[in-house]
Amino acid sequence: MQLKRVVLERLMRYHRFLSQTTKIKPIQTITSAQIAEALDIDPTQVRKDFGAIGLMGIGRVGYQVEDVCCAIRQVMGFDHENAAVLIGVGQLGGALLTYPGFEKYGLMIEAVFDSDPAKVGRRKAGYTIRSTRTLKQYIRNYNIRLAILCTPVEVSQTLTDRLTSTGIKAIWNFTPTSLNVPADVLVRNEHISLGLSEIAYHLK
Amino acid sequence: MQLKRVVLERLMRYHRFLSQTTKIKPIQTITSAQIAEALDIDPTQVRKDFGAIGLMGIGRVGYQVEDVCCAIRQVMGFDHENAAVLIGVGQLGGALLTYPGFEKYGLMIEAVFDSDPAKVGRRKAGYTIRSTRTLKQYIRNYNIRLAILCTPVEVSQTLTDRLTSTGIKAIWNFTPTSLNVPADVLVRNEHISLGLSEIAYHLK
Incomplete structure (x- = not known):
């Protein structure tokens, strides 16, 4: 899987947003609609990007924040030195x-x-x-x-x-x-x- | 006319490339194919971008370098302080x-x-x-x-x-x-x- 630069940049925005949000207020789950609204991105786009890195949301519950951050870090290679x-x-x-x-x-x-x-x-x-x-x-x-x-x-x-x-x-x-x-x-x-x-x- | 950010970024690349090239070797004209090759962009894209800011190339001669630079500066607002x-x-x-x-x-x-x-x-x-x-x-x-x-x-x-x-x-x-x-x-x-x-x- 070779992700395009625009996708990488969106993944970074999700990661930054989730890191900042959880620092202010610890949350367990978040929906694509919530992320979409905060970042002014289409919710379908959010779900597609998450799907591309193997993340599946559950109905109205959405995604586990920790799973999302973890998956993005792994895909991006931030855990490699x-x-x-x-x-x-x-x-x-x-x-x-x-x-x-x-x-x-x-x-x-x-x-x-x-x-x-x-x-x-x-x-x-x-x-x-x-x-x-x-x-x-x-x-x-x-x-x-x-x-x-x-x-x-x-x-x-x-x-x-x-x-x-x-x-x-x-x-x-x-x-x-x-x-x-x-x-x-x-x-x-x-x-x-x-x-x-x-x-x-x-x-x- | 409202240009998208990706178009603005390409216009900047054309402008930088042409400024640098002419500094090394003064040239009068350049074709979309030459620009496309140097910047690894599709030539059709180059012509489309130039068309969008009112530039028309002539057959095999291409574009007047000065006209291109001037048009980009004007569109981008670089001549405003x-x-x-x-x-x-x-x-x-x-x-x-x-x-x-x-x-x-x-x-x-x-x-x-x-x-x-x-x-x-x-x-x-x-x-x-x-x-x-x-x-x-x-x-x-x-x-x-x-x-x-x-x-x-x-x-x-x-x-x-x-x-x-x-x-x-x-x-x-x-x-x-x-x-x-x-x-x-x-x-x-x-x-x-x-x-x-x-x-x-x-x-x-």
Whole structure:
């Protein structure tokens, strides 16, 4: 089963909504209609998404909240641990290092790298910044498959080539540019400009 | 004409691709097939999207690159200036303040706010940090319609209520939570967890 990105994004919304709701008020069960109303999604869509990951609701009772959260975590792979390297310890890279929610999704940042000799060796959010010259070696030694890219645009493609040739299978791209990668490598772009475009369009 | 978010996102991809391509090598015209191949989109889709914003290609010549970029900018509203306030000058807020590409999309951050008395009055990226107590007044005085939210989760809904009651029409939400807003207010969520979920799923 290969779920599409739009389905994954909806599953994430269900998961976030249920986690937040149960934190405020513990509930055992919830209906597709309740979820649908809270998230402004069609109830049929909710049932279809749940069905696709093997969840069946019962009549008016609905779904066991815990079962739903559990199934989503399993499908998404949040219970697998993904070791990652972060490259580029500027302001954004630094902000990501202190983000408290990554473990929840199985992400473990193992080491951080920068090419700036003035930064190498310094501490940041509990990490000692390493030189990008040692990047390849590190990725091979620790069998890292995920890289978080927060470098300037000018070096992002060169670094990407180096990363993919060393065995990286997913790049979380925070640089505002597109990256060319082999077919088996996933690039997830966090292009801030997409958000901006939606806002500009709405305010027009 | 009301374009859907998926269409807006594709238009942004065309715009980014064409801007980057012409920066490397100046070209006058481009075909839908060339764009389609570079971005891994169906050529029919490209022609349909361009048609929707009034662009017509000519036979094998294709489209004038400048016309395409211009039409996209106009449709998206990038040539309008949107004055914004940024709230929450932590690491992420600080990173956004130094992001160099906002003017390109018409976004002007006019003032920055924080509730921490230790931060108020200090300078950051050329801005003097103001107290959130003066937020309402500022928004009213300068008729601000866009707020960038980078605060801790605990205060985001309270702040959102204050913002929307003062005339804010769009919130760019960098806090990892959902916000309740009136129907005429747009919230664009930059939920880092969505990206993470796609990556975790791919690496599973």
